[in-house]
Amino acid sequence: xxxxxxxxxxxxxxxxxxxxxxxxxxxxxxxxxxxxxxxxxxxxxxxxxxxxxxxxxxxxxxxxxxxxxxxxxxxxxxxxxxxxxxxxxxxxxxxxxxxxxxxxxxxxxxxxxxxxxxxxxxxxxxxxxxxxxxxxxxxxxxxxxxxxxxxxxxxxxxxxxxxxxxxxxxxxxxxxxxxxxxxxxxxxxxxxxxxxxxxxxxxxxxxx
Amino acid sequence: xxxxxxxxxxxxxxxxxxxxxxxxxxxxxxxxxxxxxxxxxxxxxxxxxxxxxxxxxxxxxxxxxxxxxxxxxxxxxxxxxxxxxxxxxxxxxxxxxxxxxxxxxxxxxxxxxxxxxxxxxxxxxxxxxxxxxxxxxxxxxxxxxxxxxxxxxxxxxxxxxxxxxxxxxxxxxxxxxxxxxxxxxxxxxxxxxxxxxxxxxxxxxxxxxxxxxxxxxxxxxxxxxxxxxxxxxxxxxxxxxxxxxxxxxxxxxxxxxxxxxxxxxxxxxxxxxxxxxxxxxxxxxxxxx
Numbered sequence: 001x002x003x004x005x006x007x008x009x010x011x012x013x014x015x016x017x018x019x020x021x022x023x024x025x026x027x028x029x030x031x032x033x034x035x036x037x038x039x040x041x042x043x044x045x046x047x048x049x050x051x052x053x054x055x056x057x058x059x060x061x062x063x064x065x066x067x068x069x070x071x072x073x074x075x076x077x078x079x080x081x082x083x084x085x086x087x088x089x090x091x092x093x094x095x096x097x098x099x100x101x102x103x104x105x106x107x108x109x110x111x112x113x114x115x116x117x118x119x120x121x122x123x124x125x126x127x128x129x130x131x132x133x134x135x136x137x138x139x140x141x142x143x144x145x146x147x148x149x150x151x152x153x154x155x156x157x158x159x160x161x162x163x164x165x166x167x168x169x170x171x172x173x174x175x176x177x178x179x180x181x182x183x184x185x186x187x188x189x190x191x192x193x194x195x196x197x198x199x200x201x202x203x204x205x206x207x208x
Numbered sequence: 209x210x211x212x213x214x215x216x217x218x219x220x221x222x223x224x225x226x227x228x229x230x231x232x233x234x235x236x237x238x239x240x241x242x243x244x245x246x247x248x249x250x251x252x253x254x255x256x257x258x259x260x261x262x263x264x265x266x267x268x269x270x271x272x273x274x275x276x277x278x279x280x281x282x283x284x285x286x287x288x289x290x291x292x293x294x295x296x297x298x299x300x301x302x303x304x305x306x307x308x309x310x311x312x313x314x315x316x317x318x319x320x321x322x323x324x325x326x327x328x329x330x331x332x333x334x335x336x337x338x339x340x341x342x343x344x345x346x347x348x349x350x351x352x353x354x355x356x357x358x359x360x361x362x363x364x365x366x367x368x369x370x371x372x373x374x375x376x377x378x379x380x381x382x383x384x385x386x387x388x389x390x391x392x393x394x395x396x397x398x399x400x401x402x403x404x405x406x407x408x409x410x411x412x413x414x415x416x417x418x419x420x421x422x423x424x425x426x427x428x429x430x431x432x433x434x435x436x437x438x439x440x441x442x443x444x445x446x447x448x449x450x451x452x453x454x455x456x457x458x459x460x461x462x463x464x465x466x467x468x469x470x471x472x473x474x475x476x477x478x479x480x481x482x483x484x485x486x487x488x489x490x491x492x493x494x495x496x497x
Contacts, residue, residue: 021247036318077271077309089306090262090271095352095390119352119390119449140251141352141392141448142481144271146258164320165310178254180247182450190247194451195388198443202385205439206367206378 005176009068010113012133018181020188024137025176029155030070030116031062034094036167037071038102040159046109058158058169065171066110070137073099073117075166077144078154086154088172090144093118096136104128120182120191129185136183138190150177212291215487215494216298216344217305220276222496223346223485224268224307227259230420231396231457231482235259238394238447238454248452255447255480266307270481272350273308276330277413279345281337288334295332295344299324308348333410341490345417353395353479356387359408362471371471373432376401376461377439383475384440384456389449392479396420396458397436400474402466408474415460416478417486426463433459447480458482 001021006014008028018024033041041062044055051059077090096103096117103115104124113134115121118141129135139147153173160168182190227235239252262269276299280291300323302308312326313319324330360379362371367382369375380399387393398415400408424430436459446452457480466472486497 023250075271075309077268077273077306079306090268090273090309092271094272095355097390118392119388138448138450140254140258141389142270142272142350142479143254143258144269145262145265145267146254148267148271149261163318164313164322166320180250180450190451191388191449194445194449197451198385198388198445201443202381205381205442 008070010070011068012113015113015133015135016185018135018184019186020181020184020190022181024179024181026070026116026137026179027175027177029065029171029173030072031065032074032076032168032170032172033071034073034075034167035098036163037159037169038099038106040163041106042102046105061158062169063110066112068111068113070114070116071106071112073115076148076170078165078170086157088148088151088154088170091148091151092142092144093139095119096121100125107132107134116177116179120189126183126187126189126192129183130187133185135181135185137179138182139177139179147177150174210492211294212489212494213294213297213301215489216295217302217307219344219346219485219487219496220298220302221266221305221307223348223483224273224302225266226263227269227481228484232256232259234420234457235394235480238457241453242447246452247450248446248448248454251447251450268307268309269483270350270479271309272352273311274348274350274483275311275354276308276324277333277347277349278330279333279335279414279417281335281339281343283340283342284336286342291334292332296325296330299330341488344487346485346487347413347416348483349413350392350479350481353391353477356383356391356477357409357412358383358386358475359405360473360475362473373428376473377432377436379473380436380475381439381443383477384445385443387477388445391477392481393445393449394447394454394457394480396478396482397440397456397460398476398478399459399461400464400472401461402464403472403474404467404470405472407464408472409476411462411464412474412476415462416476416482417484418460420458424461429461429463433461
């Protein structure tokens with residue numbers, strides 16, 4: 001279990017050097033995205049015959065941000081100051097498994113190097129991590145004020161009015177955002193391991 | 209009736225930006241049990257650091273400030289209509305002050321109302337009681353843990369769980385296994401035996417207000433709570449589902465009458481951020497606990 005400092009965009013080589021259990025401090029610009037965002041990415045860009053004209057500008061921006069980038073499953077508490085600038089007040093991860101039907105396609109389409117969330121993801125995402133060179137970064141669920149401290153600037157926000165504050169794409173600049181690799185690009189998943197161990201314990205506890 | 213709106217804002221602020229002392233102490237004890245340097249110990253360390261920071265800065269402990277669930281116990285003369293209006297105004301104000309995230313989403317349009325008010329939102333339970341003071345209990349229940357709640361109907365054949373406390377034990381263990389780390393373990397379980405499907409969950413959430421160190425007055429339930437604390441922690445799911453010694457740090461069970469045909473076990477899973485707060489009002493004097 002090693003510790004790394006990585007800056008976004010991240011190279012494939014740096015991602016493939018990571019293993020489950022490693023601690024990583026992420027710096028650079030990332031975007032939040034959760035339920036509505038993933039549905040939007042799939043419907044408008046990934047499974048669409050043609051990108052709608054109204055969405056072309058955001059598509060270009062997201063392609064630029066997500067190439068070698070990271071999407072953070074997070075619906076923050078935000079505050080707007082007198083100058084109209086947004087700030088993150090509380091910003092822990094949301095449960096990632098809801099994005100399991102979409103994430104593998106999002107990783108492949110945008111060339112993402114990582115996903116940050118909590119609770120882990122399933123076999124489709126794990127396969128995509130191995131095939132495309134990406135990892136699942138686990139942030140501490142509920143550690144919202146602590147993580148908000150690592151968010152140094154809200155660079156932009158997209159789809160706030162349409163999706164609402166928790167579901168918008170918040171583009172944020174972070175410094176030393178603390179995460180643990182729980183699914184790596186070598187097919188290893190702490191979540192699959194813990195599930196297997198707990199299943200054996202459950203059988204013992206209800207079988208006796 | 210006095211306008212208590214600002215006092216209700218303070219109740220929300222306290223619930224969102226701090227943890228009850230017994231919950232924080234339980235998390236500290238859990239950290240001491242984990243292997244130093246393990247992912248589980250690291251997660252609990254970050255959790256405790258986060259709680260201290262949230263308290264100091266008056267910012268939400270967790271960004272998912274959850275569904276505000278109000279249990280209001282009131283004397284006969286109180287107007288529940290006025291209380292509801294004042295609490296709703298307080299919830300909107302607490303949202304504007306960033307103590308709450310706007311969380312009320314229209315299920316048809318997908319639109320977020322922006323102020324935590326909507327159809328059936330927040331949740332209220334009013335109960336007239338014999339006391340002469342007003343008591344408002346608030347639970348901020350996050351979505352991650354709400355999603356891993358479960359309701360079983362006994363008998364439940366996959367686990368050979370019958371209509372007895374052994375059957376109850378089996379389905380509760382199954383629920384905690386199914387949840388893995390997705391409900392932000394370590395968690396607290398509020399459980400209702402019996403009742404109907406709707407009130408099963410209402411009573412299960414009432415159980416979450418019990419102090420962690422209280423002892424169930426029904427000896428058979430007290431024994432079951434203790435057994436389940438032990439068994440759930442044998443699952444080795446641990447904080448955040450990283451593996452570890454503490455998967456739950458509270459099990460609270462209430463038994464309610466049921467229909468002969470129905471035996472429901474309703475399980476309200478609460479994340480480690482068990483954000484409950486209480487306010488009492490007597491002769492115009494407001495106190496918080």
